[in-house]
Structure formats: C-alpha cells, structure tokens
Amino acid sequence: MKNFTVKELLYSGVEIDSIVMVKGWARSRRDSKAGISFITVNDGSCFDSVQVVAENKLSNYETDILRITKDCSVVITGKVVKSLGKGQSIEIVATTIEVVGFVENPDTYPVSPKRHTVEYLRDVAHLRIRTNLLGAVARVRNTVSFAIHEYFQKNGFSWIHTPIITGSDAEGAGEMFRVTGLNLNHLPRTDDGKIDFKQDFFAKETFLTVSGQLNLEAYCLAMSKVYSFGPTFRAENSNTTRHLAEFWMVEAEIAFANLTDNATLAEDLLKYVFKTVLDKNADDMKFFAEFINKEVVTRLESLVNSNFAMITYSEAINQLLKTKVKFENPVSWGIDLASEHERWLCEEYVGQPTIVIDYPKDFKAFYMRLNDDGKTVAAMDILAPGIGEIAGGAQREDRYDVLVSRMNEFGMSQEQLDWYLDLRRFGSVPHAGFGIGLERLISYITGVQNIRDVIPFPRASKLASF
C-alpha cells in the first residue's frame, strides 16, 4: 500500500477507490452519533488537512479513536472516496486508524484547537509549528530560501560559503559576539593586564560574523557573480519587531557593475521570490490574507508587475521637507533617515518598495564608493512598507587611494584589512553588492509583523530557549 502525503492526496489527482496510507497529526475530531467520526489529518506538506471518516465498526473505535484529540499522531489506511460533505473534494474512509502517540493531558496541551496569540506561541516554539499560522510560515520560508538559490543558480552565480568565525573586528556592521576557547574563569593576561588572546584558539580575537561581504568581495573579484546565504550574528541589544541576534542573510556581489546594476539585480531577485511564493504557496498566502493582513497577496501581485520606485537621498530629503506631515526628528540634508522618514517615504509618498540611493558619506560604511560630488556614496537601501529596510547595499570603493583615505577618516587600521586592500591593488574592478535580511523578507511577504515568528527558534536579547 502506498504512503501519500496530504498534499499528494489532495492535489495530485489520486484515483477514487485507491487504497492509501497517510501519516500525520490530528487537527480535530468531530463525532456523529450516526456512528461515525471525522478526523482531519495534517502532515505539514500543505496548508489543508485531509478528512478521514472513521466508522464505529472499526475495532479500536471506542478505545482509541474516540480518545483522539488535537495533535495525536496517527497512521491511517483507507479508501479514497468523493467527499459527501462540503469543504473538500475527497476524503478517506478508514479501514484502520493507528494512534501512534496520544496527547497527554489534552486539557493543558499548549496548542489547543483555538486561536492563540503569537506572543504566547513563542513560549512553545517547539509546538507552535502545529498551528495553521506557523506551519504556513515554515512552508513559505522554505519556498523563499529555495527560490533565492534557484534565482542565483539560474543566473550564473556561485554560492560562496563565507566563514562564520571572523578575526576581523572592523566589519562595522554592528556589535559582535565573541568566539573563544579560553577558560573564562582563568583568563590568561599579558604583562599590562589585558587578556592575552595570543593564547586563545586562533591566537587572536575572534567573533561571529556580522556579514560575509568582505570575504564575498574577494570571491567576486575572481568569479564575477557570487552570493552567500547563511546565518549572521549581531550582539546588539535591539528590542524591536525586526531585529534578531541570529538571522539569515543573503548577500550578492557582482563584478564590473555599478549601483544601478546592483539595484536592478536586487529588484529582479525580489520579484522572482515574490512570484515563486505566489505560485507555490497560494493556500498559505490566502490564509495570511484572511487572518494576518488583507493586502499580502494583492501587494505582491502588483509588485511583480511593476517597477520599484527609485529616489535619491537628496530628492527624498526634499520631499520630506515639502510634506505637511510633522516628524519627531527634524529633516535636513545630512541627517540619517529615521524610521518615521523611511516609513513615510515608502508607505505614504510612494506606496510600494522604494530604493533610496546616494546617501551622505558621513553615516555610511567606509567601503561604499565615493560619488563624484565628494559628499555622497553609492549606497542603496530598499525600503518595504510595514517593515522598513529590507535590503542594503552599495557599489564598493574600488580605488585603492580613495579607500585608504576613507579608512583613515574612520580611524581604521590598514593592517587589519590588508587583504581587503589587496583586492584594490591587484586587478581591481568596479563592483557592487547588497544584503537582504531573510526574515524581514518573509515578514513582508507573509504580513507576520514580528520577525521572531518567521524564524524557527528565535535568538534575541534574553531569548535563547529551545
């Protein structure tokens, strides 16, 4: 007898009268005194559950089947029939139902068949996957991840596994977690009382990566089109709906390219991902549209068929100065855009994802290419309504002298990044890249507002359970 996933049963045209086996978890049980019970079974393969009809002539009807509660694990064998009821085209008339694992204490089982808040479900992250919401998120996350690889692979990019442990403390993207093999109770000291990292595993200070970009640039200047996709770590004590201490980031880097090429690539990638999700996860997206945010489907559909808006920082400042909307943070050329400014720009002024380019050099990273005006750098941020910054990137400074002087402005030691400067000495080319926060992207796609609900087991300040 063939084993089927629920998805195969519901959507692969399994023939009526086929004898099948399906395994999963009971979502609900409803009894009819006519002598039958209805058990819906979900196995995570798709949003919908398959309905199983259990007649009271089954040998374990009284002893087992009438004791089935939400999330008891079951193995069903039976015949596929056209459904007599509404809500599904087919159902399974069971010949056997084996309850593999009952749920102890169904009265206090954390994921009872009722609405739960996402805040509560975070405390039971190991069980929350059995809800419609978190199951749908998990499937979309998978689709997004695979689509990203698919896009790059179809377009000639190589996937580069940039290191997780880094010795560079100059990446500048944020506070870093330390990596050490030292015994924290007996730290070796140098003569002047500082910690002697020469005795540590790597014989130097090391950290978890905050970005694979610098390493990725090295591969870019040999392989032309590269990307990395993996976990990233930031030790910032950020307490928001859009920050995590451990998150996944996609970074792309292209050679012989400028900022426009970069923006085009990012936009094309995002559209591909949106289209793929709409295509593969229509039922999950329908659920988000119904229960989370009415607009998640329509806004993705319209994005796929339109161009992202692009605006320079200077134009953005002009518009922010023109509007009658009052901001907490005063607007003038030279300020870093605050959340309220970004939100107004993409939500009110433009109304869709917006690429802001050419920021003042003073608050952007040292590696961004200085524009000819001497005041701005070739940076770009992609802002998404409801989320804020979803991607950030830049054309890189490819001129050795300019890069060195920028590093000096930032008070950075050349010694530390000598290898990075080498890339400008030996066959340097204009190149550009960007990073996309995977969780922010999923948050935007699904409408699930808190980033902690779109990653399986969130790590954030004071949060490392499970």
Added chain:
RNA sequence: GCCUCAAUAGCUCAGUCGGUUAGAGCGACGGACUGUUAAUCCGCAGGUCGUAGGUUCGAAUCCUACUUGAGGCGCCA
C-alpha cells in the same frame, strides 16, 4: 540601551471607589444533536490574581523593587 504599557483559570480577557465566596468566552471533560469541518446546545471541573516587600481593620485593586512580555525609538538586515 532608552521610553510607554502590561502580567488574574490551559489560552484570551473582565473585575467599578480598596470591602463578603474572583467572573466570562474559548479550550478540556461529560451529555444531547448533527455528513461534520472555527459545528451547535446543555452541564461540569479548573485560581497562592508574575515574585518579594510595604501601606491598611481589610489588597487582584494603592506604593516600592525585581522578573517576564508587548509596542515605540536607537542600532541595522
């Protein structure tokens, strides 16, 4: 890190001005009914009111500290 708000049944919440035995919905359990699918109806059980102090004749309610959570800001993806 800063600001604001919150913590009462398994979950979501109500609880008036500080006053007798702390309530509802959902869930669970029992029953009725039904090809049901967020079923419906009836019934029953379920509480050290986040923790520790304090004020008071009396505290879920007022005060202090702590813990945890949420939202906003900053940092950013």
